[in-house]
Amino acid sequence: MAIRIPENLEMLCNQCSMSLEGGCTVQGVCGKDPDLNSLQEALLYGIKGTSAYYYHALEVGYDNPEIGHFLAEALYATLTNVNFDKNRFLELILENGRVHLEAMKLLDKAYVETFGRPEPVEVPTGSFEGHGILVTGHSYKALYELLRQIEERGLEDELKVYTHAEMFPAHAYPELKKFKSLTANWGGSWLYQKKEFAEFPGVILGTSNCVQQPTEAYRNRIFTVGIAGLEGVPHIEDYNFEPLIKRALGTPKMEKVEGGKLLTGFHHTNVLAMKDKLLELINEGKIRHIFVVGGCDTPHKGMGYYERLTELIPKDALILSAACGKFRYNARNYGTIEGIPRFLDFGQCNNVYSIIEIAVALANELSTDVNSLPVSIVLSWMEQKAIGILYSLLYLGVKGIYIGPRPPEFLTQGVFEILRKQFDLRLTGDPEKDLRDMLNKGVKIEEGSALAEELD
Numbered sequence: 165m166a167i168r169i170p171e172n173l174e175m176l177c178n179q180c181s182m183s184l185e186g187g188c189t190v191q192g193v194c195g196k197d198p199d200l201n202s203l204q205e206a207l208l209y210g211i212k213g214t215s216a217y218y219y220h221a222l223e224v225g226y227d228n229p230e231i232g233h234f235l236a237e238a239l240y241a242t243l244t245n246v247n248f249d250k251n252r253f254l255e256l257i258l259e260n261g262r263v264h265l266e267a268m269k270l271l272d273k274a275y276v277e278t279f280g281r282p283e284p285v286e287v288p289t290g291s292f293e294g295h296g297i298l299v300t301g302h303s304y305k306a307l308y309e310l311l312r313q314i315e316e317r318g319l320e321d322e323l324k325v326y327t328h329a330e331m332f333p334a335h336a337y338p339e340l341k342k343f344k345s346l347t348a349n350w351g352g353s354w355l356y357q358k359k360e361f362a363e364f365p366g367v368i369l370g371t372s373n374c375v376q377q378p379t380e381a382y383r384n385r386i387f388t389v390g391i392a393g394l395e396g397v398p399h400i401e402d403y404n405f406e407p408l409i410k411r412a413l414g415t416p417k418m419e420k421v422e423g424g425k426l427l428t429g430f431h432h433t434n435v436l437a438m439k440d441k442l443l444e445l446i447n448e449g450k451i452r453h454i455f456v457v458g459g460c461d462t463p464h465k466g467m468g469y470y471e472r473l474t475e476l477i478p479k480d481a482l483i484l485s486a487a488c489g490k491f492r493y494n495a496r497n498y499g500t501i502e503g504i505p506r507f508l509d510f511g512q513c514n515n516v517y518s519i520i521e522i523a524v525a526l527a528n529e530l531s532t533d534v535n536s537l538p539v540s541i542v543l544s545w546m547e548q549k550a551i552g553i554l555y556s557l558l559y560l561g562v563k564g565i566y567i568g569p570r571p572p573e574f575l576t577q578g579v580f581e582i583l584r585k586q587f588d589l590r591l592t593g594d595p596e597k598d599l600r601d602m603l604n605k606g607v608k609i610e611e612g613s614a615l616a617e618e619l620d
C-alpha cells in the first residue's frame with residue numbers, strides 16, 4: 165500500500181483506535197486540536213531528552229526517583245482523553261525544564277563522583293602507533309569499562325583508544341585520563357562519521373546516539389553497547405569488551421601522524437574558582453560580553469550561522485560552549501583575556517549544567533538576574549536533549565534565547581508565538597545583525613566603568 169501524504173496536514177496523531185484513516189491530521193476525533201497536539205509532542209520530545217541524561221546517570225549507579233516519576237506523569241498526560249488543557253501542558257513543559265535541569269545535575273554529580281572533577285586539558289588530534297579503537301557517543305561508563313579491560317589484559321601499549329564527537333571531553337576526567345590507552349581525539353561531530361569511521365583503520369564503538377547505520381567500508385569493524393544498536397552489528401553484552409578487543413588486535417596498526425590540539429575540560433568548579441578575576445574583568449570592561457554558543461551539529465545549511473557568529477564575536481568577549489556543534493568552530497585560536505581562554509569548552513550537551521551554574525553564580529554576585537547579565541545564549545538543536553535544555557532555560561526564566569538552525573517542526577505557529585511572547589524566544593537569523601542586538605544586552609555593572617560607558 166502506498167504511503168498517503170495527507171493534504172492540509174496540520175497535525176498527525178494516530179495513537180488510538182478513534183484515529184481517522186492515515187491519522188487525525190486536521191483535528192482529532194477526540195477533540196484534540198493542532199496546538200494541543202503540538203504541546204503534547206513538545207512535552208514528549210522534551211522527556212525523551214531527559215530520559216537520555218537519566219539513563220546515563222543510572223548507568224553509573226546514580227538515581228533521583230523524582231525524574232522517573234516525572235517521566236511517567238508526562239507520558240501519561242499525553243495518553244488519549246486525559247488532558248485537553250493547553251495551559252496545563254505549558255506548565256508540564258516548564259516542569260520538564262526543571263526536571264531536565266535535575267537530570268543534568270544528577271549526571272554531573274554521577275560523572276564527577278565516579279570519574280573525578282574535570283580539569284582543562286589539551287587533547288591531541290593526530291594518530292599514534294598501535295591498533296586503534298574509536299569510541300563515539302555519550303557513555304563514559306562504556307569508555308571506562310573498555311579502558312579498564314584493556315589495562316586488565318596488559319594491552320595498553322598495543323591498543324590506542326580515540327574519542328570521537330561527544331566522547332571527546334572524556335580526556336578531562338582524571339579517572340578516565342589515568343588509563344594509558346586513552347590516546348587522542350579523532351574527527352569531529354557525529355555528522356561526518358561515515359567518512360571518519362571509514363578512514364579510521366581500527367574498530368569503532370557506538371555507545372549512544374548519534375550513531376548511524378554503517379557503510380560497507382566499516383560495517384565489519386563496528387560494535388554497539390548499552391542503549392545503542394545498529395542492524396547487523398554485534399552488540400556488546402554486559403560491558404564485556406572481549407570480542408571488540410579481539411577484533412581490534414586483528415586490525416592494521418596505525419602509524420604516528422602529528423595532529424593539532426583541542427582544549428576541553430572546563431567545569432563550573434574550575435571556572436568559579438576564578439570568579440573574582442572574572443568579575444574584575446567584567447567590571448573593568450575587559451570582558452564585555454559572554455556568549456553561550458552551544459548545542460548539536462546538524463546537516464542543516466543554517467549551521468553556517470554558528471561558524472560565522474563565533475568568528476565575528478569581538479576579542480573582548482568569552483565564548484562558552486558544549487556539545488558537538490562546537491567542532492565547527494573549536495579549532496580556531498581564540499586567544500585569551502588576561503590568561504583566561506576566550507573559548508571555554510564545557511564538554512557534552514549535559515554539561516550546559518555547568519554554564520547555568522556559572523551564570524547563576526555571576527548573577528548572584530552582581531545582585532541581579534541572569535537576564536540582566538551581559539550574557540547571550542545561542543543554541544543549536546538536532547535532537548531532543550537540546551530541546552530539554554531549552555525548556556530548562558525557559559523554566560529558569562531566561563529570555564531572549566536564540567535557537568536554530570531552524571524552528572522545531574513540532575511547534576505550531578501558535579505555540580511558537582506563545583513562547584516568543586512569554587520568553588522572547590528568537591530564531592537565529594543574520595549573524596551580523598543578531599550579534600549587534602546581543603552586544604546591546606546587559607547591565608551597567610558599575611557607574612563609570614568602561615562597560616557602562618560602552619553600553620550607554
Ligand code: SF4
Binds near residue numbers: 179181182183
Ligand atoms: S488521540 Fe485523538 S487525535 Fe489522536 S488518534 Fe485518537 S482521536 Fe485522533
Ligand code: SF4
Binds near residue numbers: 373460489513549550
Ligand atoms: S550534541 Fe546532540 S547531535 Fe551532537 S552527538 Fe550529542 S546528541 Fe548528537
